[in-house]
Amino acid sequence: MIRLTEVTKRYGETLAVDRISLEVPTGEVSVLIGPSGCGKTTTLRMINRLIEPTSGLIEIDGEDVMSVSPEELRRRIGYVIQSVGLFPHLTVAENIATVPRLLGWKRERIASRVRELLAVVGLEPAEYAEKYPRQLSGGQAQRVGVARALAADPPVLLMDEPFGAVDPLTRERLQAAFERIQREVRKTVVLVTHDVDEAIRLGDRIALMRTGRLEQYDAPEALLDHPASKFVHDFVGADRALKRLGRVRVADVMRTDVVMTADGTRKIDVAACSGGRFVYLVDDDGVLEGWVDCRVLAAGTPAEEAGTRVDWREAAATPDTTLKDALSQMLGLGFRDLAVVDDRGRLLGEVSLRAIEQTMSGSDAHVSNLAEGEVLGAPADTGEGEVE
Template sequence: MIDIENLSKVFSSNNRDTFAADRVSMRIAAGETCVLLGPSGCGKTTILKMLNGLIPRTSGTIRINGRDLDDFDIAELRRSIGYVVQQICLFPHMTIEQNVSIVPRLLKWDKARTRRRAAEVLATVGLEPGHFLHRYPAELSGGQQQRVGVARAIAADPPVLIMDEPFGAVDPINRESIQDEFLAMQQRLRKTIVFVSHDIDEAVKMADKIALFRAGRLEQFAAPDELLAHPASDFVADFVGKDRELKRLALIRVGSARVADAPALSQDRTVEEALALMNAQGREHLTVLDGAGRPVGYVTQARLSAGVPAATLESAMTPATSVSLDDNLRTAVSNMFRGDIGWLPCTDGEGRFDGEISQAAITHRLGQTYRERR
């Protein structure tokens, strides 16, 4: 856990004081990822450097797991906090194994333990140890070097990880892949992470909490959905963008918005049975399932009522995609647009039918946040 109370940093020049951080207070729970967000010059990197003792505080307190920063020996502090920077800063004359092993060697781990740990953390960030351990940084792509930087930061298993725009120098395709791998890694490791970004979409995707700054002041500290749904000021609303409801789609799982009792029939059932079920439930469409209960298509009342010549639903259905309950609503909406359809069948972890998601259900789910505030 990281507790920050009334933290300030003042730079003085030409008899003028500039607040890079102005009485900032927030609490980051153990295992949370907090993204420090804001425009250039807002103080987010200054706060990151104060956390690691790279620059001194003017006033205020920082406690890590209940221990005041002033109680740490500076070497002990920096070895207990993993640090990932945008420029990566791997040592070019060292192998990847040697780069990753720097802190364990400083901590005087034995060689066997250090080698095991280097292989473990490379695998954790998606790099095959046998292929990468003995290569040099110049032999790796920018995205691979960035992963090595993360591996080096977690090699000694520090409880806290701080990251200064760690994916900013990576191209968009690799950035998304590395972000996904990092999220999967965090699910396993549950480090307390403080992460600087200037990208609202990255912050929404990566954070448990977002701290949004302007001119050294903390404008809002909240979970991503809270920040998007209830911006605390006009500045916050402008920063997160007019499309903030669309950004919220990436935060909400299909399973929380689906209609669980949507009807479906096996593909070997008749057209008459399908029409009877749709009429009884007032439905315009029906999901068609294979013998294992997986959705394979759909039929509509309009088409079946028009007298489609078919003995079973298998020959009358239109093939359709589906979404998993674990997918987010953004994925669901994208699939709906791609298929020119206003709903989709949902599947469980085994691929079996488990309700459906519709545009109306998504609208209702997004509105739930506002209804709960009334």
């Protein structure tokens, strides 16, 4: 557990952090969020002593960090920062090996740890170990940064806007990867972000800061449902029902009894539909290639014309996708049903607008109403799946 008690950092007249007290339970993720300059980075860097507090107490598992040597802290605390941080003249493998080397690990142990971590963050060791940071995309570099922070298996991870510098799709994938890794490794994590949706998705608790003070420290649901002040209310924003969908994953509401075929479109007739809305087309490995719309088939259109070919990277969700992102994708594509695939594109099932709506019922809004508004800034026309 990380515990901050009345922690203050003063720069001359500026109170960068003003008597912050909070606890991060072991194995949980706490997210620091708030307007630029509110003291998030300063708070984070005091935990690993990159910055010394002016006053107050910071403890990890009951031990005052000021009584631990910086080297020892470095072993116990992984640190990930936005975009920068990889050493440019070192390979990916050497970057990840930084702390294990400092700790004097044996060569073989380091090499196997590097391979293991690259696999954990979803980078093929044979392909990436010997590359240099300049040969990586932003998202790949970010993954290496996470791998490096995890190298010595520290119980604590500090992350300062780790997914800030990448495009939205990569960001979504990195968040999903982080969630998957965290489910396995259960580190005690403090993560800084500017993005409310990211905080809601990843945080077990959210600390909302304002000019050095802590406005509210609570579970995402509590922040959404019971904002402690007008500032919290306004910061979280208007579309609360949608934001709540950011806590639910496609895996929780998808159906898996979809009809699929690897036979191509020609042989498909209405009988193949067996009551479903779509027959999904997959290749021999089960990778999604498209679908045939059974209602269009039933109206007498030949299968070739009732079929749609798609790129699964663009027209499908994964089990880790949040319902908020799935809904946004549906509105953007104009689909009421979205295929669900694994990370290699293999079809797993389908998530429907109706299922999302059912998740929301009981809260204060309905998707069918939202879909007509401009809440997501996406087209309200859901052409493809209009018929109810």
